[in-house]
Amino acid sequence: EAQVTQNPRYLITVTGKKLTVTCSQNMNHEYMSWYRQDPGLGLRQIYYSMNVEVTDKGDVPEGYKVSRKEKRNFPLILESPSPNQTSLYFCASRIGGRNTEAFFGQGTRLTVV
Amino acid sequence: RKEVEQDPGPFNVPEGATVAFNCTYSNSASQSFFWYRQDCRKEPKLLMSVYSSGNEDGRFTAQLNRASQYISLLIRDSKLSDSATYLCVAPEDAGNMLTFGGGTRLMVKP
Numbered sequence: 001e002a003q004v005t006q007n008p009r010y011l012i013t014v015t016g017k018k019l020t021v022t023c024s025q026n027m028n029h030e031y032m033s034w035y036r037q038d039p040g041l042g043l044r045q046i047y048y049s050m051n052v053e054v055t056d057k058g059d060v061p062e063g064y065k066v067s068r069k070e071k072r073n074f075p076l077i078l079e080s081p082s083p084n085q086t087s088l089y090f091c092a093s094r095i096g097g098r099n100t101e102a103f104f105g106q107g108t109r110l111t112v113v
Numbered sequence: 114r115k116e117v118e119q120d121p122g123p124f125n126v127p128e129g130a131t132v133a134f135n136c137t138y139s140n141s142a143s144q145s146f147f148w149y150r151q152d153c154r155k156e157p158k159l160l161m162s163v164y165s166s167g168n169e170d171g172r173f174t175a176q177l178n179r180a181s182q183y184i185s186l187l188i189r190d191s192k193l194s195d196s197a198t199y200l201c202v203a204p205e206d207a208g209n210m211l212t213f214g215g216g217t218r219l220m221v222k223p
Contacts, residue, residue, distance in 0.1 A: 042215035058210065090156055099145045102211060104156035
Protein backbone atom coordinates (compact mmCIF):
# COMPACT_ATOMS: atom_id res chain seq x y z
CA GLU A 1 0.00 0.00 0.00
CA ALA A 2 1.33 3.42 -1.01
CA GLN A 3 1.80 5.51 2.09
CA VAL A 4 3.70 8.11 4.05
CA THR A 5 4.49 7.03 7.60
CA GLN A 6 5.33 9.38 10.43
CA ASN A 7 6.48 8.49 13.92
CA PRO A 8 5.64 9.15 16.62
CA ARG A 9 1.98 10.13 16.26
CA TYR A 10 1.95 11.88 19.64
CA LEU A 11 4.83 13.28 21.66
CA ILE A 12 5.07 15.34 24.82
CA THR A 13 8.55 16.61 25.61
CA VAL A 14 10.33 19.24 27.66
CA THR A 15 11.99 22.41 26.48
CA GLY A 16 15.49 21.86 25.17
CA LYS A 17 15.39 18.08 24.81
CA LYS A 18 16.39 17.15 21.27
CA LEU A 19 13.88 15.11 19.32
CA THR A 20 13.45 13.61 15.87
CA VAL A 21 10.22 12.93 14.02
CA THR A 22 10.69 10.32 11.33
CA CYS A 23 9.00 10.27 7.93
CA SER A 24 9.19 7.49 5.38
CA GLN A 25 7.47 7.03 2.01
CA ASN A 26 7.29 3.94 -0.18
CA MET A 27 6.29 5.59 -3.47
CA ASN A 28 9.79 6.50 -4.71
CA HIS A 29 8.81 10.19 -4.70
CA GLU A 30 11.49 12.80 -5.26
CA TYR A 31 9.84 15.60 -3.31
CA MET A 32 9.28 15.50 0.42
CA SER A 33 8.17 18.29 2.73
CA TRP A 34 7.42 19.06 6.35
CA TYR A 35 4.53 21.28 7.39
CA ARG A 36 3.21 22.53 10.68
CA GLN A 37 -0.44 23.33 11.21
CA ASP A 38 -1.62 25.79 13.81
CA PRO A 39 -5.11 27.18 14.47
CA GLY A 40 -5.75 30.28 12.38
CA LEU A 41 -2.48 29.93 10.49
CA GLY A 42 -3.16 26.92 8.30
CA LEU A 43 -0.46 24.66 6.90
CA ARG A 44 2.97 26.25 6.69
CA GLN A 45 5.95 24.64 5.04
CA ILE A 46 9.02 24.17 7.24
CA TYR A 47 11.50 22.49 4.89
CA TYR A 48 11.35 20.64 1.63
CA SER A 49 13.60 18.35 -0.34
CA MET A 50 13.68 17.80 -4.08
CA ASN A 51 15.90 14.73 -3.91
CA VAL A 52 18.60 12.99 -1.90
CA GLU A 53 20.99 15.51 -0.31
CA VAL A 54 18.94 18.44 -1.66
CA THR A 55 16.98 20.39 0.94
CA ASP A 56 15.72 23.95 1.20
CA LYS A 57 13.95 26.18 3.66
CA GLY A 58 10.23 26.72 3.52
CA ASP A 59 8.32 29.54 5.15
CA VAL A 60 9.05 28.74 8.82
CA PRO A 61 12.42 26.91 9.09
CA GLU A 62 13.70 28.50 12.32
CA GLY A 63 14.35 25.96 15.04
CA TYR A 64 14.22 22.95 12.72
CA LYS A 65 16.66 20.82 10.78
CA VAL A 66 16.15 18.12 8.18
CA SER A 67 18.24 15.61 6.31
CA ARG A 68 17.70 13.53 3.18
CA LYS A 69 20.29 10.79 3.07
CA GLU A 70 17.96 8.30 1.43
CA LYS A 71 15.13 8.90 -0.99
CA ARG A 72 12.49 7.32 1.21
CA ASN A 73 13.31 9.06 4.52
CA PHE A 74 13.07 12.70 5.55
CA PRO A 75 13.41 13.16 9.32
CA LEU A 76 12.58 16.43 11.07
CA ILE A 77 14.94 17.36 13.88
CA LEU A 78 14.28 19.80 16.69
CA GLU A 79 17.66 20.38 18.34
CA SER A 80 16.27 22.43 21.23
CA PRO A 81 12.48 22.41 21.21
CA SER A 82 10.61 25.36 22.63
CA PRO A 83 6.93 25.73 23.59
CA ASN A 84 6.21 27.74 20.42
CA GLN A 85 6.96 24.59 18.46
CA THR A 86 3.93 22.90 19.95
CA SER A 87 1.94 22.06 16.86
CA LEU A 88 0.55 19.40 14.53
CA TYR A 89 3.22 18.33 12.05
CA PHE A 90 2.69 16.67 8.68
CA CYS A 91 5.16 15.09 6.34
CA ALA A 92 4.23 14.92 2.66
CA SER A 93 5.70 13.46 -0.48
CA ARG A 94 5.01 13.84 -4.20
CA ILE A 95 6.54 12.96 -7.51
CA GLY A 96 7.57 16.55 -8.17
CA GLY A 97 6.74 19.22 -10.67
CA ARG A 98 3.94 21.69 -10.79
CA ASN A 99 0.86 19.54 -11.15
CA THR A 100 1.46 16.65 -8.80
CA GLU A 101 -0.57 15.52 -5.82
CA ALA A 102 0.95 15.56 -2.34
CA PHE A 103 0.43 12.53 -0.10
CA PHE A 104 0.46 13.24 3.61
CA GLY A 105 1.46 11.23 6.63
CA GLN A 106 -1.03 10.88 9.47
CA GLY A 107 0.51 13.70 11.47
CA THR A 108 2.49 14.09 14.66
CA ARG A 109 1.00 16.05 17.50
CA LEU A 110 3.89 17.58 19.44
CA THR A 111 3.60 19.31 22.78
CA VAL A 112 6.63 21.06 24.27
CA VAL A 113 6.29 22.01 27.93
CA ARG B 114 0.47 38.88 3.02
CA LYS B 115 -1.05 35.49 2.41
CA GLU B 116 -0.49 34.00 -1.03
CA VAL B 117 -3.66 31.92 -0.94
CA GLU B 118 -6.69 33.16 0.96
CA GLN B 119 -9.92 31.47 1.94
CA ASP B 120 -12.94 32.40 4.00
CA PRO B 121 -12.49 30.29 7.16
CA GLY B 122 -16.26 29.86 7.63
CA PRO B 123 -17.81 27.85 9.11
CA PHE B 124 -20.40 27.36 6.43
CA ASN B 125 -23.41 25.73 8.06
CA VAL B 126 -25.73 24.16 5.50
CA PRO B 127 -28.58 21.62 5.61
CA GLU B 128 -28.32 18.25 3.95
CA GLY B 129 -29.10 18.48 0.26
CA ALA B 130 -28.01 22.09 -0.09
CA THR B 131 -25.59 23.41 -2.67
CA VAL B 132 -22.61 25.28 -1.26
CA ALA B 133 -19.71 27.07 -2.91
CA PHE B 134 -16.33 28.21 -1.62
CA ASN B 135 -13.90 30.60 -3.23
CA CYS B 136 -10.17 30.84 -2.88
CA THR B 137 -8.06 33.77 -4.11
CA TYR B 138 -4.42 33.51 -5.05
CA SER B 139 -1.78 36.18 -5.58
CA ASN B 140 0.75 34.48 -7.87
CA SER B 141 -0.54 35.09 -11.39
CA ALA B 142 2.01 32.58 -12.73
CA SER B 143 0.29 29.67 -10.98
CA GLN B 144 -1.21 27.39 -13.57
CA SER B 145 -2.81 24.56 -11.66
CA PHE B 146 -4.43 24.26 -8.30
CA PHE B 147 -5.80 21.69 -5.94
CA TRP B 148 -8.60 21.27 -3.45
CA TYR B 149 -7.79 19.08 -0.46
CA ARG B 150 -10.19 17.84 2.18
CA GLN B 151 -9.11 17.61 5.81
CA ASP B 152 -11.13 15.94 8.54
CA CYS B 153 -10.60 17.06 12.11
CA ARG B 154 -7.03 16.30 13.28
CA LYS B 155 -6.42 14.08 10.25
CA GLU B 156 -4.11 14.48 7.28
CA PRO B 157 -5.23 16.42 4.19
CA LYS B 158 -6.27 14.30 1.23
CA LEU B 159 -6.63 15.33 -2.40
CA LEU B 160 -10.20 16.06 -3.44
CA MET B 161 -9.70 17.50 -6.92
CA SER B 162 -7.17 19.09 -9.22
CA VAL B 163 -8.17 22.32 -10.95
CA TYR B 164 -6.94 23.20 -14.39
CA SER B 165 -7.95 25.95 -16.77
CA SER B 166 -10.90 23.98 -18.10
CA GLY B 167 -12.27 23.27 -14.64
CA ASN B 168 -13.01 19.84 -13.26
CA GLU B 169 -16.12 17.93 -12.24
CA ASP B 170 -16.32 14.75 -10.16
CA GLY B 171 -19.77 13.65 -9.18
CA ARG B 172 -21.26 16.23 -6.83
CA PHE B 173 -18.09 18.32 -6.83
CA THR B 174 -17.16 20.95 -9.41
CA ALA B 175 -14.03 23.10 -9.37
CA GLN B 176 -13.53 26.16 -11.55
CA LEU B 177 -10.61 28.48 -12.21
CA ASN B 178 -11.03 32.18 -12.97
CA ARG B 179 -7.64 33.50 -14.08
CA ALA B 180 -8.79 37.05 -14.72
CA SER B 181 -9.91 37.50 -11.13
CA GLN B 182 -7.36 35.05 -9.70
CA TYR B 183 -9.67 32.78 -7.80
CA ILE B 184 -10.74 29.18 -7.84
CA SER B 185 -14.05 27.85 -6.63
CA LEU B 186 -15.41 24.58 -5.30
CA LEU B 187 -19.10 23.78 -5.68
CA ILE B 188 -20.68 20.94 -3.74
CA ARG B 189 -24.16 19.88 -4.78
CA ASP B 190 -26.59 17.79 -2.72
CA SER B 191 -24.49 18.11 0.44
CA LYS B 192 -24.13 15.02 2.63
CA LEU B 193 -23.39 14.85 6.34
CA SER B 194 -20.12 13.17 5.39
CA ASP B 195 -19.04 16.28 3.47
CA SER B 196 -18.47 18.04 6.81
CA ALA B 197 -14.75 18.83 6.82
CA THR B 198 -12.27 21.60 6.16
CA TYR B 199 -11.49 22.28 2.50
CA LEU B 200 -8.01 23.51 1.68
CA CYS B 201 -7.11 25.39 -1.47
CA VAL B 202 -3.55 24.79 -2.74
CA ALA B 203 -1.41 26.61 -5.27
CA PRO B 204 2.07 25.54 -6.40
CA GLU B 205 4.64 28.30 -6.18
CA ASP B 206 7.65 29.00 -8.38
CA ALA B 207 8.61 25.90 -10.31
CA GLY B 208 6.32 23.75 -8.24
CA ASN B 209 8.84 23.18 -5.49
CA MET B 210 6.55 24.58 -2.85
CA LEU B 211 2.86 24.14 -2.33
CA THR B 212 1.13 27.05 -0.63
CA PHE B 213 -1.99 26.16 1.31
CA GLY B 214 -4.88 28.43 2.11
CA GLY B 215 -6.09 28.51 5.69
CA GLY B 216 -9.04 26.29 4.85
CA THR B 217 -12.82 26.69 4.81
CA ARG B 218 -14.80 24.72 7.32
CA LEU B 219 -18.05 23.14 6.16
CA MET B 220 -20.66 21.74 8.52
CA VAL B 221 -23.59 19.90 6.97
CA LYS B 222 -26.54 19.53 9.34
CA PRO B 223 -29.40 16.99 9.22
